[in-house]
Each structure stands twice: as structure tokens, then as C-alpha cells.
Amino acid sequence: MKFDLHTHHDRCGHAQDRIRDYIEAAIAAGLQVIGISDHSPYFGSPEDHAQPLIAMAKSEFPRYVAEVLELKKEYASKITVLLGVESDFFPEHADVYRQEYAKYPFDYIIGSVHLSGGVSIFNRNRWKHLNDAEKVAHKEEYYRLIAESARSGMFQILGHIDAMKGFYPAFSDIQTPKVDETLQIIGEAGVAIEINTSGKTKDVGGWYPSHAMLERALHYGVEVTFGSDAHIPSRVADDWEEVRSTLKDIGFKHWVYFQNKEKQIVPL
Template identity: 55%
Template structure:
């Protein structure tokens, strides 16, 4: 069973192609399952599209859901299309987000922390001249937010959980006990950790998360899943087979995808 649970499309403003283009690419790549998971609107903001180029407008949310459900039916004989979403997490607003999500028949929701102290983790300017002590504080706050996102119970998958290294690889060298505390929280929750291959296309040139985190995740019995985080149809399934092989080397026996918010185990 070949799957990719993390894809975007033109609604978010920083990806190219329509949803159907990603489905076509998945079929060409011989996937069995393709998950559509565009960026959630900023539901708590007054503006319809508060940060153009970051996520879909609130007014696009219903049409996004409708389109994926129609395509799920249209392609059911060729590939399984899953309805997902990559959701930001803001602790002061998560109940507001939950209200919108509870009305939708999602197959899964990816919880991704993109903002720490109102700065986007993939904003290269954010890391200019950052001192190591500042990076440690930011890294610990990042993992605290991931823990809170897990405790919210809203998410099936934790997205790019060492994403801070994306545009500042030096972050990986900063050690903190907060990582293991976070992994224990995830293990207790039953949520899955995503192996996200988009980091290969960023400055860090590495998957999210790194091998040492995956080794710890395996130790704690955490389930893992796969997502290319494609923002271009040609990246669907990117390095999926390499990830599968590496997970087997680390000691994982299976990975998971989601259908109707329930984990489906697939042997590696």
C-alpha cells in the first residue's frame, strides 16, 4: 500500500497546480492512496485571507472540502483520495478551529506548528543573527507548542516536527530534554509522526524529522506516516521508497495512514 498524505495546491497561495493535478501525479507515481491536505485558513483572524500567500481564505474552506469529496468519488476506481488538512496550531484559538473541523468528514488532520512568538519558522530573516541562547529558548517553546497541540486532541499526525531546522540547520545541534518530553507526550496520545521529505528542498537538505528523532520515536513506540509536503505535483511521493527503507533500518515494522480518522497499519 503506497501512500502520500501531505500535499498542497494553488488555494494556499504558495503552491502550484490544482488538486486534480496532484491526483494525476499520484496515479502516475503508482500510489494507492493520495491525501489532500492544504493549509487551514486563519479562522481566528477578522480578514477573509489574513496572510495572503500563506493559507487559503476562510471563504475557500467550503469549496475545498466539496472539491476533495467530489474527486474522492470521481477517482474511487483508480486511487483512494483522502480528505485532509494541514492545520496551524495557536493555543489561544484552538477551540475556534475545532468548531470548524468538527463539521467536516476529514480522514485526518495534520497539526503543524509554523509560528513561534509570531514568527514563521520558515522565515529565513527570522534567524539572522540569532544567538545560541535565543535559539535554545525558541526551540523549547516550539516543542512546548507541539506538546500543547497533542494535548488538544485535534490532530492525527504531527507535521515536520523538527521544522525549525528548515532554514537554519544549526538548530539541530542544540540539545534539549524538551524533545524527549515531547515524544513521550506523542506516544501517550497515539498520534503519528510524519516523515516529511520537503526538507530536502530547503536549506537543511534533510527530511523532517532527523534520524536521531526517528530512532527515539521508534524507542517510544510512536507510529509514523509519510508525506511529501508537495507544493508542486511533480513532488508527489518524493523519496517515499528511501524513507521506507530507512525506517526499516531504524527498526520500524510498519507505518500508518488514516481513513475516517482511524489509523490503518501498513507493513514496511
């Protein structure tokens, strides 16, 4: 069974084309399951549309859900369409996000840390002029937030858990026990992590997380799933077969997806 749980569309302001285009791309790629998971609005902001080039407006969210549910019915005989969302994780606003998500029948919610220390994880300038100890502190704060997101109970999946390396490949070489501690917490929480193939679109290349992190994830009993993080329809299911083969080589026996927030196990 082929599935892809991480796709975006033009509502977020930085992806192309409509939801229907991603569903059609999934069918063309031979998928049986496609998840729609655009960026959540900034529910903690007083503004309706706080970041037009990053996420949809709060007022647009009900229309997003309604469109996915309509398309789920329309395509039911061709492919299973899942209602998801990629949610930012801000501990100070977690209750507001929980209240909003409780209004809708999500199949799954991806929790992603995009800001750490108030700065985008993709901001390459954050690393300039830092000494080694400060680099470790930045990395540990990022994983502290990921660990907190795992413990929050808000998410079925954690998104791109080493994406901070996207525009700073040396991130992976910063040594700290916080990475293993976080993987252990994720395993204990029963939350899955995605193998996200969008790293190939950034300076670092490859996937999130690294093969080394996947080996450690297996050690800590962490479940894995697949997400292309497609922002154009042609990237739906990108590298799916390569990811499946790599997971088998590492030692994983299965991966998972979520329907009605229930784990579905798919043998590798």
C-alpha cells in the same frame, strides 16, 4: 501499499496546479492512497483572507472540501482520495478551529506549528544575535507548542516536527531535553508524526524529522506516516522508497495512514 498524506494546491497561494493534478501524479507514481491536505484558513483572524500567500480564505474552505469529496467519488475506481487539511496550531484559537473542522468529514487533520513566538519558524533572521541560552529558549518554545498540539486531541498527525531547521541547519545541534520530552508526550497521546521529505527543498536538505529524532520516536512508541508536502505535482511520493527503507533500518515494523480518522496499519 504506497500512500502520501501531505499535498497542497493553488488555493494556498504558494503551491502550483489543481487538486486533480496531484491525484493524477499519485496514480502515475503507483500510489494506492493520496491525501489532499492544503493549508487551513486563519480561522482566528477577523479577516476572510488574512494571508493570501500562505493559506486559503475562510470563505473558500467549504469549496475546498466539496472539491475533494467530488474527486474522491470520481477517482474511486483508480485510487483512494482522502480529505485532509494541514492545520495551524494556535492554542488561543483552538476551539474556533475545532468548531470549523467538526463541520466536515475529514479523514485526518495534520497539526503543524508554523509560528513560534509570533515569528515564522522558517525565518532565518530570528536566530541572528541570539546567545546560546536564547537559542535553547527558542527551540524549547517550539517544542512546547508541538507538545501542546499533541495533547489537544485535534490531530491524527503532527507535521514536520523539526522544520525549524529548514533555513537554520544548526537548529539540530541545539541541545535540550525538551525534544525527548515532546516525543514521549506524542507517543502517549497516540498521535502519528510524518516523515516529510520537503526538507530537501530548504537549506537544510534531507527530511523532517532527522534520523536521530526518528530513532528516539521509535523508542517512545511514536507512530509514523509519510508526507511529501508536495507544492508541485512532480513531488508527490518524493523519496517514498528511501523513507520506507530507512524506517526499516531504524527498526520500525509498520507505518500508518488514516481513513475516517481511523488508523490503518501498513507493514513496512
